[in-house]
Amino acid sequence: MANKPGPETSDGPPGAPSQGQTRPLIGWGSYSESRRIGEILRKETVGGLMLVAAAAIAIIWANSPASDAYFSLRDFHVAIGPESWHLDLSLGHWASDGLLAIFFFLVGLELKKEIVAGDLRTPSKAMVPVMAAVGGVIIPAGIYALINMGSATALHGWAIPTATDIAFAVAVLAIIGSHLPSPLRIFLLTLAVVDDLIAILIIAVFYTDEINFVPLALFVVPVIIYAVLAQKFRHFLGTHAWAPWAILLPLGLVAWALLHASGIHATIAGVVLGFVVPVIISKEGQAKGAKHGLAEDLEHHLRPLSSGVAVPIFAFFSAGVAIGGAEGFASALTDPVTIGVVAGLVLGKPVGILLTTWCMAKFTKAQLDASIRWIDLFGVGLLAGIGFTVSLLVAELSFGIESEHNDHAKVAILSASVLAALLAAAILGVRNRHYKRIEEEASIDANADGIPDVYEEDSNKR
Structure with a gap:
């Protein structure tokens, strides 16, 4: 079986745990968790491809003879409500402050699921991806800071290379046709969720x-009402399925507008609202025939909107940067901001993730599953180096949309994401081929109980 000790475990870093120890550092987890995450990654694939296409269109348009039309469209202002609401925003800001809140709402939902029903609910299983995410934030930020210590303005962008774009990363996996083993897929998504949480905290604090x-105080009111009603609708059944949307959506918009008016980036409202949605189905709901809770229902309806509309539109308005031809591109590459972002994402991310995971293996005396090598974790670390969506947002918050540093940071993010994607694909x-063999072995169900044997064996190890 794929999870028995074998030669695949022999090439870890010096000092890695011996093969005689059986507690998995990154194991197969539960079959239900593997299926859930596999489904999420499949849904994100199309969205990731659309994200790449939208960014490509923006870059081409912004550097074409019709570039003025692109920037005029991005900077066109649309006002909603009275002036005191501060909702006179450009289309670019509506995309980053408004549409991206849908993406962050799903981040909140996913984080809640991971904590309540996923791998994060078990400290021993959560520790590795959580610490790997922390390492994948600290090392890139440190590299960027070291390179840009001479400029206080440039140093303000230290958080740009700390983010991971799971949709873009999944699109890369789809393109190269990877049969990535379930332990690595679970590790990648869990790490990305924790990474997004850290990015959210950074945005809110810094x-x-x-x-x-x-x-800000008034923001708490609709959130509390939202949480109470979400509990009420957690098992909403029957012909009035529109009711949760008709009530929760306006409350969510009010909460978003109040947080925006407070000065805190409005996308944080999406995370807060997503986190208060109930995940577990109660016995009462099961008795009434509910097969899934409100969180799953909301995710089912909103994920296509997020990955297929909100994030690509944000990428379209955010990725467009006038490079200025070969000379402008060469100028951007010599900017310490560009160097710091590229080094942080392409080097800092995989090194931070791999080094932290290796330290966890050394000090917890756990070992990698026999199907996984350290080079696999380095490849996953490179996928995590595809920053894109959140990195673009942080760049705008760091320097402002009109800043030359912002333009250079965008060039760096795009270049680093492509470079990280190519290296990960390689x-x-x-x-x-090895992953395909592991996938075939992992599907074996010798006792015909509907759960592949590898998941039951991994559960016994824990």
Whole structure:
């Protein structure tokens, strides 16, 4: 079986745990968790491809003879409500502050699921991806800071290379046709969710210049009402399935508007609202025939909107940067901001993730599953180096949309994401035949109980 000790475990770093120890560092987890995450990754594939296409269109348009039309469209202002609401925003800001809140709502939902019903609910299983995510934030930020220590303005972008774009990463996996083993897929998605949480905290703490406490206090009111009603609708059945949407959606919009008025980036409202949605189905709901809760229902309806509309539109308005031809591109590459972002994402991310995971193996005396090598984790670390969506957002918050540093940071993010994707594809593509064999072995169900044997054996190890 794929999870028995074998030669695949022999090439870890010096000092890695011996083969005689059986507790998995990154194991197969539960079959239900593997299926859930596999389904999420399949849904994100199309969205990731659309994200790449939208960014490509924006770059081409922004550097074409019709570039003025692109920037005029991005900067066109649309006002909603009275002036005190501060909702006179450009289309680019509506995309980053408004549409991206849908993406962050799903991040909140996914984080809640991971904590309540996923791998994060078990400290021993959560520790590895959580610490790997932390390492994958600290090392890139440190590399960027070291390179940009001479400029206080440039140093403000230290958080740009700390993010991971799971949709873009999944699109790369789809393109190279990887049969990535379930332990690595679970590790990648869990790490990305924790990574997004850290990015959200960074945005809330370090990129909020001024707080208006009145709308911030009022923001709590619709959130509490939202949480109470979400509990009420957690098993909503029958012909009135529109009711949760008709009530929760307006409350969510009010909460978003109040947080925006407070000065805190409005996308944080999406995370907060997603986190208060119930995940577990109660016995009462099961008795009434409910097969899934409100969280799953909301995710089912909103994920296509997020990955197919909201995130690609954000990428379209955010990725467009006038490079200025070969000379402008060469100028951007010599900017320490560009160097710091590229080094942080392409080098810092995989090194931070791999080094932290290796330290966890050394000090917890756990070992990798026999189907996984350290080079696989390095490939996954490179996938995590595809920053894109959140990195673009942090760049705008760091420097402002009109700043030359912002333009150079965008060039760096795009270049680093492509470079990380190519390197990850090279490593994981070479390993793809091995992954395919692991996938075939992992599907064996000798006792015909509907659960592949590898998941039951991994459960017994824990």
